[in-house]
Amino acid sequence: MREHYDVLVVGAGPAGLAAAQAAASRGARVGLLDAQPRAGGQVWRHDVRLPAPRAARRAIDKLQGVEVLVRHSVVAAEPTALRVETPQDSRLLSFGALVLATGARELLLPFPGWTLPGVTGAGGLQALAKQGWPVAGKRVVIAGSGPLLLAAADTLRKHGAQVLGIFEQASADAVRSFAWQLRQWPARAWQAAGLRLRLAGVPYRFGSFVREAVGDDAVRGVEIETPRGVQHVECDLLAAGYGLVPNTELASLLGCALDDADTHPRVQVDSLLRTSVANVHAAGESCGIGGLAVARIEGAMAGLMAIGDTAAASAWMPQRDRERRFDALLARHFTLDPRLRTLADDQTPVCRCEDVRLGALAGFGDARAAKLATRCGMGACQGRICGAALAELGRFPRGAARPPVFPARLATLAGLATLPSDAYRGS
Amino acid sequence: MSAVVRLVVNGHPVEVPAGASVAAAVAQVTLRFRRSVDGAPRAPLCGMGVCFECRVQVDGVAHVRACMTPASEGMQVVADA
Numbered sequence A: 001m002r003e004h005y006d007v008l009v010v011g012a013g014p015a016g017l018a019a020a021q022a023a024a025s026r027g028a029r030v031g032l033l034d035a036q037p038r039a040g041g042q043v044w045r046h047d048v049r050l051p052a053p054r055a056a057r058r059a060i061d062k063l064q065g066v067e068v069l070v071r072h073s074v075v076a077a078e079p080t081a082l083r084v085e086t087p088q089d090s091r092l093l094s095f096g097a098l099v100l101a102t103g104a105r106e107l108l109l110p111f112p113g114w115t116l117p118g119v120t121g122a123g124g125l126q127a128l129a130k131q132g133w134p135v136a137g138k139r140v141v142i143a144g145s146g147p148l149l150l151a152a153a154d155t156l157r158k159h160g161a162q163v164l165g166i167f168e169q170a171s172a173d174a175v176r177s178f179a180w181q182l183r184q185w186p187a188r189a190w191q192a193a194g195l196r197l198r199l200a201g202v203p204y205r206f207g208s209f210v211r212e213a214v215g216d217d218a219v220r221g222v223e224i225e226t227p228r229g230v231q232h233v234e235c236d237l238l239a240a241g242y243g244l245v246p247n248t249e250l251a252s253l254l255g256c257a258l259d260d261a262d263t264h265p266r267v268q269v270d271s272l273l274r275t276s277v278a279n280v281h282a283a284g285e286s287c288g289i290g291g292l293a294v295a296r297i298e299g300a301m302a303g304l305m306a307i308g309d310t311a312a313a314s315a316w317m318p319q320r321d322r323e324r325r326f327d328a329l330l331a332r333h334f335t336l337d338p339r340l341r342t343l344a345d346d347q348t349p350v351c352r353c354e355d356v357r358l359g360a361l362a363g364f365g366d367a368r369a370a371k372l373a374t375r376c377g378m379g380a381c382q383g384r385i386c387g388a389a390l391a392e393l394g395r396f397p398r399g400a401a402r403p404p405v406f407p408a409r410l411a412t413l414a415g416l417a418t419l420p421s422d423a424y425r426g427s
Numbered sequence B: 001m002s003a004v005v006r007l008v009v010n011g012h013p014v015e016v017p018a019g020a021s022v023a024a025a026v027a028q029v030t031l032r033f034r035r036s037v038d039g040a041p042r043a044p045l046c047g048m049g050v051c052f053e054c055r056v057q058v059d060g061v062a063h064v065r066a067c068m069t070p071a072s073e074g075m076q077v078v079a080d081a
């Protein structure tokens, strides 16, 4: 079955929602795809217990003239069509123009004990809690880096968790300077102030990070390195995330040029959000970590570009440039402490899918050689976790994405034009 | 749609709010979602469909990501299978 859309948008987060709405407002046939069961992306993820923010409700409920295709995972791409897998079947959707709004995921770094059940990402535990994961009454340690730690703490507390503390690896000076600079973006400054107020009773510690998680069949406690020595904290859950990295696998498969390709790649776009491939646009966090406001603006721009309205898209440029300046502020103030790269020891699994320990990678200079010899990065996550972690650790540059971008069923793979021999493994 | 969904995890009846994920249902029963290649217990890490640590068996289908799958009435889930 091959269905045609004037514009296909991949990712129904704030960027994708805005893109789809902008494109559909001029009468184009628009399909909005997302692998998740509901639209909203990360920041507007549906919460089973709490009401959605007003902006999210407006963006999702007021979507008009857009075919929303949830639980549709894009697994492969051809020049003018996407191979999509649903829980039931697989389809080929062709497009006139494409908007990539695939967002970001958390950067998760290895440390002893990070594979214990109960150790999650920070945004990870936030996402799980929104899905109904039981956190009420649980003692939670939040650690890692960036403003997402505060957002996660807030959500977890609203779900009844007892947040023991937020341990930010950046120094107190860096966080203070970040807060001061934030005044250039008043809306963000207000939001941050509101969060800090709601979290007033929760210890927020700087220059501190988790050295090790301890427990037998689940996490029972953590060893935290602080400027005043190592602190042991007993807990039921550890939520540790070190910032975000863009999801660029699909862009890479389409042949789009990437910036920072060796470390944490971003989709390369021009000032009107055109990628290096004709008729393919990108918007939001897949182009760099900058938060909600820029995702919405870029989404609208990319949607307009996809239907050829360059003039209307250009009108957004000053606002977009202003919001994008926030990226550098974020990156500069939450630079990772080099000590985080030395936490994993030889026995720490880095590739969680294949249980490849860090020690097994000694002597390999690139991801491909290590993969062939040790299976590192060959499992179901296709190197999404270990690839980003090893790049951050300075071990290997990131390898290029190959089809399928997510493990797919044999019947789906049968429809692909080209297929590597290990495509099915681990799905 | 009722406000709760009833399903079965490793033989135990479980109730979750409508719209909850299979991951949320499994977590009420066990944190052992799957076993790693070396036999170690594993549980969700990313909560958003990228790490594949939350894979369980749902209605006889293996390797289903629990965090990406909405819980539905009467579902039979097997973790650490």
Ligand SMILES: Cc1cc2nc3c(=O)[nH]c(=O)nc-3n(C[C@H](O)[C@H](O)[C@H](O)COP(=O)(O)OP(=O)(O)OC[C@H]3O[C@@H](n4cnc5c(N)ncnc54)[C@H](O)[C@@H]3O)c2cc1C
Pocket: A010, A011, A012, A013, A014, A015, A016, A033, A034, A035, A036, A040, A041, A042, A043, A044, A072, A073, A074, A075, A101, A102, A103, A104, A105, A106, A123, A124, A126, A127, A148, A151, A152, A244, A247, A250, A283, A284, A285, A286, A291, A292, A295, A405, B048
């Ligand atoms: C776990 C997590 C929690 C976060 N929580 C907050 C928060 O509380 N507050 C905040 O301000 N910011 C939060 N952020 C930052 C957040 O990413 C941005 O603010 C905002 O959501 C970015 O919007 P976006 O539209 O660019 O991408 P996203 O919102 O990330 O949306 C991208 C969408 O694309 C879909 N997708 C990706 N690849 C494919 C594919 N191949 N096939 C089908 N669908 C695909 C994903 O399922 C996702 O829904 C969070 C980020 C993460 C990773």
Ligand code: FES
Pocket: B043, B044, B045, B046, B047, B048, B049, B050, B051, B052, B053, B054, B055, B065, B066, B067, B068
């Ligand atoms: S928790 Fe990572 S894929 Fe489900």
